[in-house]
Every structure is written in C-alpha cells, then in structure tokens.
Amino acid sequence: MNSRPLWDWDAAWEVLPLLLEAFITVTLYVTVVSSFIAAVLGLVLAIARRSSPRPISALIGLVSNVIRMTPIVVQLLFAYYIFLDAEPLLIGVIIFGIHYATYMSEVYRAGIDAVPAGQWEAATALSMSRRRTWGAVIVPQALRATVPALGNYVISMFKDTPFLIAITVTEVVRAAQTYGGNHFTYIEAITLTGLIFLLSSYPTSLLIGRLEKRLAYTN
C-alpha cells in the first residue's frame, strides 16, 4: 500500500486531456456565455431601474436583492427541479447569467451615477433624445469606469462554475473527481484542475488591468 507514489506522472498525463475537455466544453463555455448574458442583462436592469417609474424600479431592486442575497447553488437546484426536462447545462448558463447580472447591474448603476449631472444637462440643452443620450453619452462614459469591476465578476463567476456539479453538469472539477474515483488517485486530477484555474484567471486579471488603462480618456 505504501508503494503508491504521492504524485504519479502517468496518471497526470492520462487525466489532463479529460480535464481540458471538460474545462473547455463546460467551464469556459458557461463563463463566456453567462458573462455575456450578465453584462447585457445587467446593463438593461441598471438603465431600467434608473429610467422607470418608481414602483417598477423598486420591484427590479427587490428582485435583484433577492437574487444576490441567496446562494447560487440554491438557485441552480431550484431551477433544476422546476425545469426537470431542461438541459442542466442550459439551466446553468441561464442561472449564472441572471445571478451575475444582478451584481453587474450594481456596478453599472455606480458607473451611471458617477456620470456628472452636467452631461445629462448638456444632452437636454442639445435636445438629444433619451435613447441617444443613454447610448452616445451616458453608457459609454459609465462603461469606462465599470470595466475593471465587471472583469472581476467574470473571474469570480469562472471560479463559481464548479457549483454546476450540484445539477449534474460535468465541469472540470467533477471530471477530476470522476477520474479520481475510478482510478483511486485524486491528487493529480485535483492539482491539475487547480492549476488550470490559476493559469486562466491570472492572465485574465492582467488583461483587465491593461484594458482599464487603455480606456482612460487621455493617454
């Protein structure tokens, strides 16, 4: 029994392709698609909240709070058991998108609030339409301030994807566990999984930092 080495290179090489496959087809896929949903829906929520009559904006605020104040695992399971016929991966993508949209809408909201009142006034003085004011003046300025925070939520979502295990989706951690269970060797698979996350998160955070600098108004 003691003969088993702590680290078995053969096992590592054997599991790596399996892990990468699960990582790309599930973990990355969910991160990319859900980030897109969250970024768009979050912006829509932030604008709706700011430009709707009070009852509607209060309702949006309430629902957002409920979503943010409950664990994403609970939401995944809730949707999973309601929509039993639905593809679990699809449920995962949508729930991650909605959950993070509520966080991102707060980021957008702060960005929108940070646009000086004078910008709205200048748009009014030029008789610009509401739509054009949002699209050409407010949102572009709000976005510059929000990119780093949005990027951090993407990384945070990326690291939350293992919660998909709860609804039977085989993402990378689940793939590692399965391999470990079948071969009685967990260390290699779990270590490699951690490395895959680390090696993807770190460059992404550097990229966000560079994007932030590029978006500054003046050179």
Added chain:
Amino acid sequence: MVRDTSQEEPAIRFQDVNKSFGDHVVLDQLNFTVNKGDRVTLIGPSGSGKTTILRLVMTLEELTGGYIFIDGQPLTHDLRDGRRVELKEKHRNEVRKRIGMVFQQFNLFPNMTVIENIIEAPVHVLKVPKSQAITRARELLDKVGLADKEHAHPLELSGGQQQRVAIARALAMDPEILLLDEVTSALDPEIVGEVLEVLREVARTTDITMLIVTHEMQFARDVSNRVLMFDSGSIVEEASPEVMFTQPTEQRTRDFLAAVLGD
C-alpha cells in the same frame, strides 16, 4: 393651444413664474419679457435666482407655477380652459430645439472628439447630413479659433478652449436663443478674455437673442442692451447697461455693484 407666432411675440416671456425648491422660494411671481435680438444680462447676488431662470428656460428645472413662452409658444405648461396643464415631452423637445445653452462647467462629452461633440446634435436631432454638419462645425471651430483641434478630446484642451468648443457646439444648432450661464466663472482669469472675445464676436455677427448670467460687468456692458438686477427672486431694477452701471436708481443695486466692482 399653440399660439400664432407673429412678429410681435417676444423671444421669451415669463408669466407669473414661481419656482421653489422645497420650502425655499427662488422665484416669486416673476414677469418679464425678452424681445427678439435682445441681449439681456441678469445681475444680482448669488442665490437671487438668475441661474434658475436660465435653467427653467432650458427645461433643466420644472416650473412650480406660472408659464414660460418661447416665441409665443408655451414651453412646459399652458393655460387651457382655465386650467394649467403640463405639456408633453415631445412638445417641449420641439420648442427646446430653438434654445442653446453654454454652461459654467462646459459639459462637453469627454467620450467624443471636439468635432463629434459639435456635430452630435445637428446630425441626430436636426437630421442634418453628416458631411454638411462637419463643414459647418469646421466653420464654427474656425470662428472660435480652434480649427486645429477638431480631432482632440475635450480633456486634452484647456478650460478656455473647452468653453469655446462648447460655444461652437451650441451655435451648431442655430439657436434663436442662447443662454450663457456664468460661462467664465470656472476659468483662470487670464483665459477669461479669449472666451469673452468669442462671445462678443457672436453678439456682433448674429442676431441671436441672448440671456446672460455673468459676473463680468465689462462684458455685460459691452454686449447687452438691457440689464436686470435681481434680488431674492424678484427684479429690483431694469435699465440699459449705461444707466445701470453708472447711475442705478435703487440702493440695493448700488450696494451690489459697489461690492462686485470693488474699489
């Protein structure tokens, strides 16, 4: 209903205008008119309601009571069948197109270049073809002495340059009425002159009606044909600049001018 716009209609008419912020009454039953081509300067201590008047004309503030007419047309409220009714946003927007405003803080759009700032409203609001809007914008930039800055971003420019772009942006809409709200107050003293020179030129070469709030008394004297002295939301005195600045009737005006002009 919308009134007939004959020659006799004043450019701006305030009728029984009230404006309060909470319990604080800023304008109290204000009545005055600005005729077409008039250059009217509003003077008075801060908090006397001068800027609020400009902001009401630009629909940046809501009237508490009364009416404002622009070239005979009600701006935000009208009297119909004996009742004061609020007019639709669409109507406001139509009337608003005749009015331009230059702000103390310039309020250029920092996400657009200088020329994009100037053509934005002509292209998207007035639906002027883009090439035509650009030609006009270049003429205006030339007029304000910034022909070489069309591709600069506002934050790369000095305060004086930004304000001159803001003037060009307002003029690009061909407004009948131009509101100037303390346009030099945020500028360093040595830069004030270049902005006022541009505005003097605009006053000389156009017949735009101007409503001006300024602390630059020499500018007010040079440009305006009427001066209104405000205090606590009411007009204290009205006169030509010559009379107002040399022999004002009211003690309140004399005190104010003595304080502003110093020595």
